[in-house]
Amino acid sequence: MSDKVLQVNDLRIRFRNGKETSQPIRGVNFHVKKGETLGIVGESGCGKSVTSLSVMGLLPIKTSEIVSGEILFNNRDISRLKEKEYRKLRGNEISMIFQEPMTSLNPVFTIGEQLSEPLRQHKKMSKSEIRNNIIAVLKQVGLPRAEQIIDEYPHQLSGGMRQRVMISLALLCHPKLMIADEPTTALDVTIQAQILELLKEIKVKNEMSLMLITHDLSVVAEMCDRVVVMYAGEVVEEAEVNELFDRPLHPYTQGLMKSLPSNNERKSKLFSIDGQVPKPSEIGEGCVFANRCPFAFEKCFAETPPAFNRGKHISKCWLQDPAVKEVMQNEERSIVNS
């Protein structure tokens, strides 16, 4: 029995739009261990959300397709599961919190009606049992007057409260894995901290794993045990959280960290990585980051780098190739000597 709740191996996803096809996810590997919080970081359009939706089996069937690879949930490949089978997992063993608490709840149904769904679908419970369960979970996520809120409509709640409702929705069936897709992006800063604290707390209490998708490195530093950095549909770096912040190996990760505004300084200009994420259709040979990389050399444009593994620190960059390192050291020496 492995200690990995979720293992994604060489996942490739293709989107079809009429006759055009694109590959937003190209050979993604990562895993989530039991009780661990894995952070998935990257900027908009790098494939974070597509990856998480594919784990939930929520990609649009008509326009998207898992080309290859597998998604192992508790050592069982769920990537090609039938809809009916998948439904037994959703909201039950894997659940998900979405980015927009304001639009993620149905405006014409009460909180109670919406929260009863996972229990109704997955557990055999009477109506009063369901109601008691919901109230208990609403209390657990720190909502006051849970007995009233259960009969209220989403528009009567604030954004932070709605996100708490979303968390309780995800929590109801005691999932083994919870995916949180930018859970705090749409919230006020003070509420953000509360929600993150809550996620941390319930993760420990419910003994589940958390997959936290974010573009915010400070959230990662605060929450995660391990981090996967994604760029343009690929995992470019993976490491323990402290290791990553101490020694970012991939130039993209380094760039991300440099673009964080520091607390007390007021520099004239904030650092930003030049250029833009290439569109899936523009990606050809070579490293996906090469066109924006300050260290790129010929090989970067010609060949796609493999994942170099140094201890538990994986990065997809030619600079980590032992052979390249040797050459560079020699060059440096010859420059010094001459």
Added chain:
Amino acid sequence: MIRLSGDPTALFLPPDAPREQIEEYREKLGFNRPIYVQYGDFMVNAVQGDFGQSLRSREDALPLVLDRLPATFQLAISALVLSLLISIPLGVLSAFRRNSIFDRIAVAFTVLGQAVPSFWLGLLLIYFFAAQLNMLPSGGAGSITHLILPMVTLAAYSVARFTRFTRSTMLDVLRKDYIRTAKASGVPTLRLIGRYALKNSLIPIITLVALDLGTLLGGAVITEVVFAWPGIGRLLMQSLMNRDFPIVLAGVFIIALIYAVINFIADVLYAYVNPQIRVK
């Protein structure tokens, strides 16, 4: 406006009537007064519920119109029920199976339904079901069988409109975040569509239905004429032809009233479907 078609006296007296007789008639009915005086007079009486008498039968106009109301209601409501029964499932299915063959056929039919003029459809139905097959009466009222053809004719247009509208609202709703949330909770497709998506799409559908019911009640003129249905529409048509304008005015008034009432009912229904506009 009603006077644009000419002086009503011309239709009531023989063309060769002597000048004095015409003048006498105009005097008696008050047509020789200036238009604005006649208008003011009419308004003063109308707000008291008196629309005058039919020029032809000398009966009070309002009761004449109200007499026809049940027939019009019967036709309009049954056409509405029929079109809702057909169009909502059709529209929902069409949206859910978007771009499938079923969807394309449904869309083609709705375009056709909106394009076909109702007098022509009515005539076709009479030709096939009444004249050729002898299954249904071609006109008149009195039994369920009399109702079928005009109901179908009247419903055809609404079915088309409702189906298209349901389809597009449903497509809109299906893209919403909360539908994804429900899916992520493990809600089966049928329940997702039938319960969660449908209730959201009902709000705009109610608006359309309210608007169309007004049209069905007031504007079924052509269908009522084609099928000799004894409703308001046919009465109005006849009165217009006869320049019997007190009846026309009373009819228009009743139709306007019906519109207002229906819209009020629609507003109440909104609150039932949409909690956000419920009054505490």
